[in-house]
Amino acid sequence: MLGNDDWWRDAVVYQVYPRSFADADGDGMGDLEGVRARLGYLADLGVDAIWLSPFYTSPMADGGYDVADYRDVDPMFGTLTDFDALIAEAHDKGIRVIVDLVPNHSSDQHPWFKAGLRDRYIFRDRPNDWESIFGGPAWTQVEDGQWYLHLFAPEQPDLNWENPEVRAEFRDVLRFWLDRGVDGFRVDVAHGMIKAAGLPDVGPKEGPQAEMLGDEQLPYFDQDGVHDIYREWRPILDSYPGGRMAVAEAWVSSAERLARYVGPDELHQAFNFEFMMADFHAKSFRTVIEKSLKEAELVGAPTTWVLSNHDKPRHVTRHGGLARARAATLLMLALPGSAYLYNGEELGLPEVLDLPDELRQDPAFKRRGESRDGCRVPLPWTTAPGCGWRDPWLPIPPEWTELSAEAQEDDPASTLNLYRAALKIRREHPALGGGTLTWIDSPKDVLAIERDPGLVVVLNTGEEPARLDIAGRVLLSSGPLAADGSIPPDTAAWIQR
Numbered sequence: 001m002l003g004n005d006d007w008w009r010d011a012v013v014y015q016v017y018p019r020s021f022a023d024a025d026g027d028g029m030g031d032l033e034g035v036r037a038r039l040g041y042l043a044d045l046g047v048d049a050i051w052l053s054p055f056y057t058s059p060m061a062d063g064g065y066d067v068a069d070y071r072d073v074d075p076m077f078g079t080l081t082d083f084d085a086l087i088a089e090a091h092d093k094g095i096r097v098i099v100d101l102v103p104n105h106s107s108d109q110h111p112w113f114k115a116g117l118r119d120r121y122i123f124r125d126r127p128n129d130w131e132s133i134f135g136g137p138a139w140t141q142v143e144d145g146q147w148y149l150h151l152f153a154p155e156q157p158d159l160n161w162e163n164p165e166v167r168a169e170f171r172d173v174l175r176f177w178l179d180r181g182v183d184g185f186r187v188d189v190a191h192g193m194i195k196a197a198g199l200p201d202v203g204p205k206e207g208p209q210a211e212m213l214g215d216e217q218l219p220y221f222d223q224d225g226v227h228d229i230y231r232e233w234r235p236i237l238d239s240y241p242g243g244r245m246a247v248a249e250a251w252v253s254s255a256e257r258l259a260r261y262v263g264p265d266e267l268h269q270a271f272n273f274e275f276m277m278a279d280f281h282a283k284s285f286r287t288v289i290e291k292s293l294k295e296a297e298l299v300g301a302p303t304t305w306v307l308s309n310h311d312k313p314r315h316v317t318r319h320g321g322l323a324r325a326r327a328a329t330l331l332m333l334a335l336p337g338s339a340y341l342y343n344g345e346e347l348g349l350p351e352v353l354d355l356p357d358e359l360r361q362d363p364a365f366k367r368r369g370e371s372r373d374g375c376r377v378p379l380p381w382t383t384a385p386g387c388g389w390r391d392p393w394l395p396i397p398p399e400w401t402e403l404s405a406e407a408q409e410d411d412p413a414s415t416l417n418l419y420r421a422a423l424k425i426r427r428e429h430p431a432l433g434g435g436t437l438t439w440i441d442s443p444k445d446v447l448a449i450e451r452d453p454g455l456v457v458v459l460n461t462g463e464e465p466a467r468l469d470i471a472g473r474v475l476l477s478s479g480p481l482a483a484d485g486s487i488p489p490d491t492a493a494w495i496q497r
């Protein structure tokens with residue numbers, strides 16, 4: 001059923017944030033059995049693959065992105081046996097499974113750090129001026145006066161990738177999961193493992209260093225040496241059958257820099273975050289799409305599209321409402337390349353803005369006052385009070401019963417059914433995820449694209465209805481169209497000429 005080594009090129013990948021997706025044992029924390037129980041839902045949705053955010057042994061200082069054992073499942077998420085059952089059943093249903101790999105840093109509870117194996121980490125007599133992405137200095141002092149580097153929380157010491165033992169360990173970790181049948185990896189902080197020689201200061205700047213991400217080359221990001229690591233990994237991936245892949249999370253300064261991570265001797269894909277950062281406006285989308293296609297041309301592989309993930313406010317809220325989110329989704333799902341969905345976006349979930357501070361768990365909130373908890377609230381499954389959860393780790397807004405999967409199941413106008421319909425059409429028209437893209441002249445504030453001959457995507461981001469002279473059959477629209485066929489504001493449509 002799975003076949004086709006190039007499956008990732010136009011795949012729709014669904015990100016499962018395990019804490020928040022579904023809870024099988026009723027402890028308020030999502031788990032792998034919860035994911036397995038919902039594979040039917042994911043198959044009905046029509047996704048090609050799931051990406052599991054970390055489920056490894058972790059003290060959860062950063063939601064599992066602080067790994068204490070790279071080869072085991074944390075008891076709160078289940079067991080390796082549960083993982084094996086999940087992957088087997090996913091494959092039976094034709095769904096591939098990608099796992100998160102966190103190579104830039106481990107947890108401070110990792111046996112290496114606990115055993116004081118300092119050559120595996122980055123220790124110095126004195127700190128430099130580097131700042132943590134979560135705010136505050138990137139260095140913490142230990143009892144004997146030495147300092148260790150942590151680009152994120154102090155509980156996430158950076159690993160020393162100049163040490164061959166670290167490299168060997170991760171090659172082995174890759175094989176461990178590949179042997180268990182995973183179809184690929186999402187590489188966390190893929191631009192971070194190698195630091196500039198001598199760890200030079202960043203120097204004077206205005207504002208926090210975290211705001212410079214992607215603006216210019218920091219001495220701890222996007223160094224040439226990271227590419228050697230991927231050139232070591234690629235033959236490992238290629239030595240397994242069935243198209244095992246890796247996608248980089250790399251925040252770099254340009255499409256050209258991002259393109260360097262992708263290619264036949266490095267990784268298969270890199271997240272294209274520019275699309276996620278674009279405003280809801282025809283012009284912004286067009287600029288980003290053109291840039292992204294240029295990047296794809298540079299590497300000879302299609303790009304990726306993302307609207308939401310576990311680190312950014314959900315796009316319903318970011319773009320200013322559900323209508324816009326639905327329209328942006330139809331645009332994304334008609335672009336060449338693969339699309340990454342974030343769990344709950346198919347229900348049209350908004351960002352939860354009013355979580356009480358004392359319940360927020362994001363380490364960035366404690367250090368920098370910015371919290372990513374609002375997009376991590378557990379998914380509402382049922383119309384019963386609690387939405388199918390007992391005592392969830394973050395409170396679910398009571399009104400989310402109306403957004404629950406159960407509430408949306410039989411409503412043809414629901415966002416869940418919009419996603420299902422879009423993914424079904426995308427499968428029936430492979431040209432939507434591949435093929436060519438041609439811009440069609442359109443009024444200001446309107447985007448019109450022809451995908452392969454005959455399939456047109458129109459998005460109206462303006463304030464007036466858009467009348468376009470495109471005769472054809474409407475395959476799908478993100479909201480009702482006017483009787484005269486014009487596209488209302490904040491609406492997108494797929495038209496078959």
Ligand code: NOJ
Nearest residue numbers: 062065152188189310311
């Ligand atoms: C990126 C992950 O997406 C984010 O959630 C995490 O906090 C950092 N990397 C550190 O691992």
